[in-house]
Amino acid sequence: HxxxxxxxxxxxxxxxxxxxxxxxxxxxxxxxxxxxHTKKHGLLRKQTRKKRMFGQAWHVKHFTLVGATLLHKDVPKEGKPAGPEKAFQMTVDTTISQEHTEKFAFVVKTGDNELVLKALDQAEMDDWVKEITASLAAMQTSSSDERAQLAQLASLGSGAAEEDDE
Missing domain, CATH: 1.20.5 (Single alpha-helices involved in coiled-coils or other helix-helix interfaces)
Structure with a gap:
């Protein structure tokens, strides 16, 4: 029993x-x-890198925020395909700023790469900034969790090395 x-x-x-x-x-x-999963999608104006005679040009693009990536593509024109989708990969060092001369514009910057985007109104801009900021915060939390796990594994590894020496 x-x-x-x-x-x-x-x-x-x-x-x-x-x-x-x-x-x-x-x-x-x-x-x-x-x-x-997709956190937000919609139309935004993207500032071009080329300067024009009367300032920067803005192009309407369809943006999708997926995790820590901003995907964007041209809005399809009648009878023409939308074209390839481009990705702007954010990192733990990515910053977002609403400091721009254009109304409803904000800047997402990673290293030397930056996107200058403009929403249709204040509410839409605030929503995009909030979602991108949340994605960055989630990525930073995940990154710090990974660092803690690596430190824990390293301490376990050094303990195992000491056991081998005995």
């Missing part, structure tokens, strides 16, 4: 560990899906 009880306890412990692992994997997958 004690043998059956011991087997049952071992089985129960194994099942609890398996359930714990499954829950951890589900949380990991959930985080990945949340990072990747």
């Amino acid at each position: 004690d043998n059956v009880r011991a087997e049952f306890e071992a089985y129960k412990k194994q099942q609890e560990e398996a359930m714990s692992d499954a829950i951890a994997k589900m949380e990991e997958y959930k985080a990945i899906v949340q990072q990747v």
Whole structure:
């Protein structure tokens, strides 16, 4: 009878560990899906890099915020395809600023790359800035979590090296 009880306890412990692992994997997958799903999409004006005689030109593009990436493509014209989609990849160092001379404009900058974008109105600009800022915050949280995990693994690794020396 004690043998059956011991087997049952071992089985129960194994099942609890398996359930714990499954829950951890589900949380990991959930985080990945949340990072990747589309957070916002719509039309914005994008400032061109070329200067014109009377200032910068603005082109209407369709933007989609997916995780930490701003995808953009031309708005299709009648009878013509939209063209290829371009990606602006944000990093933990990306900044967003509403300091621009144009009304409803904001700047997303990563390193030497920058997008100067303009919304139709203040509410739309605020919404884009809020969503991009949230994506950046999520990425920074994820990045700091990864650094903590690496530090933990490094300390485990140094402990294992000490055990090998004994």
